[in-house]
Amino acid sequence: MSELAERFIAIPDVLSASPIFAIGLTLSAFFAGNWLFARIGRPLWMPPVVLSAVMLAAVIAGLSVDYLSYQEGALWITVLLGPATVALGIPLYQQIHHIRAMWVPIVVTLPLAATLAAVYAVVIAWALGATPEVLASLAPKSVTAPIAIGITEQLGGSVPLMMGGLLITGVVATLFVDLLAKWLPVDDERILGFALGLNGHAIGTARAFEISHTAGAFASLGMGLTGVFTALILPLVFRL
Amino acid sequence: MAMLRGFLILVLFFLFGEALRLVFVIPVSGGVLGMILMTVTLMLRGRVSDELALSSQALISILVLLIMPGVVGVFFMASQFSGQFLAVAAALLLGTFLSVLSTLLLMKGVVRVSTRSFEDE
Numbered sequence: 001m002s003e004l005a006e007r008f009i010a011i012p013d014v015l016s017a018s019p020i021f022a023i024g025l026t027l028s029a030f031f032a033g034n035w036l037f038a039r040i041g042r043p044l045w046m047p048p049v050v051l052s053a054v055m056l057a058a059v060i061a062g063l064s065v066d067y068l069s070y071q072e073g074a075l076w077i078t079v080l081l082g083p084a085t086v087a088l089g090i091p092l093y094q095q096i097h098h099i100r101a102m103w104v105p106i107v108v109t110l111p112l113a114a115t116l117a118a119v120y121a122v123v124i125a126w127a128l129g130a131t132p133e134v135l136a137s138l139a140p141k142s143v144t145a146p147i148a149i150g151i152t153e154q155l156g157g158s159v160p161l162m163m164g165g166l167l168i169t170g171v172v173a174t175l176f177v178d179l180l181a182k183w184l185p186v187d188d189e190r191i192l193g194f195a196l197g198l199n200g201h202a203i204g205t206a207r208a209f210e211i212s213h214t215a216g217a218f219a220s221l222g223m224g225l226t227g228v229f230t231a232l233i234l235p236l237v238f239r240l
Numbered sequence: 241m242a243m244l245r246g247f248l249i250l251v252l253f254f255l256f257g258e259a260l261r262l263v264f265v266i267p268v269s270g271g272v273l274g275m276i277l278m279t280v281t282l283m284l285r286g287r288v289s290d291e292l293a294l295s296s297q298a299l300i301s302i303l304v305l306l307i308m309p310g311v312v313g314v315f316f317m318a319s320q321f322s323g324q325f326l327a328v329a330a331a332l333l334l335g336t337f338l339s340v341l342s343t344l345l346l347m348k349g350v351v352r353v354s355t356r357s358f359e360d361e
Contacts, residue, residue: 116338128330
């Protein structure tokens with residue numbers, strides 16, 4: 001009987017050695033988060049991704065699965081971000097007539113807004129006494145993860161710290177865009193999409209596709225341009 | 241089958257983007273380079289094949305799922321923020337609030353000005 005119990009207790013350890021465990025866990029949390037989100041009336045301040053992530057973190061901690069081994073298994077999911085980023089080129093092309101009509105505002109806004117996204121964070125953290133390493137980790141906070149990793153390494157920041165900042169930024173940028181859209185008000189979904197992609201990278205872009213195809217295309221554009229622009233400018237600015 | 245064929249095209253563009261990045265030491269990810277190449281290719285061809293549209297829609301609709309393993313990392317990283325918690329939290333929350341506000345106001349302002357000057361012409 002006790003042997004049976006021991007084997008029962010060992011289940012998470014044994015199963016978590018296979019990537020299919022991480023995949024099952026992530027998928028379950030994804031659907032559970034969406035279900036709960038619908039049940040509590042789709043509140044703007046609590047996007048489904050946060051609900052799913054909280055549940056997933058609780059399960060990982062509860063089963064005392066090592067986070068790094070989960071991450072390793074979940075690589076089977078996260079590698080798809082590469083082709084998924086390429087896939088963003090398709091709505092971009094389909095919405096190209098909208099983007100052509102907006103090219104002046106895009107070209108004027110982008111450099112300034114992308115620079116401000118980094119400057120606000122760095123100045124605030126610097127004023128509150130953050131170390132240069134932390135500053136370098138916060139600077140690319142609005143840039144999509146694969147590009148931001150490269151930037152942080154170049155600046156001498158910490159990649160895990162940057163990833164944490166990136167994710168929090170993505171979530172709060174999504175919340176603030178939803179809130180400010182109501183307060184200002186801004187109802188042009190092209191502007192909302194662009195702001196979501198520019199400030200909230202992939203998390204903002206995922207939210208923009210929930211608004212509409214057009215918002216999603218503008219978010220993809222904002223995310224892509226911010227990534228390219230920041231990657232080129234930030235290392236130059238930081239050297240000064 | 242059509243979905244897989246479309247997926248293969250996406251993977252090939254991604255790999256091509258990665259190759260470009262490595263060869264020319266471009267500080268931009270292979271995914272973003274692939275996205276730019278994809279948009280330019282489609283603009284030159286003038287149409288999107290059904291299989292490509294199908295698999296891109298499938299991937300985009302699960303974008304949230306793809307970023308989830310990373311999002312969970314926040315909960316296991318909190319200890320690294322500890323000593324400078326206030327600075328990091330203020331930079332992320334206040335900084336992001338300000339930058340979202342700036343983007344929306346800038347974009348709204350420029351759109352208004354540019355459409356007005358367009359109407360004047």
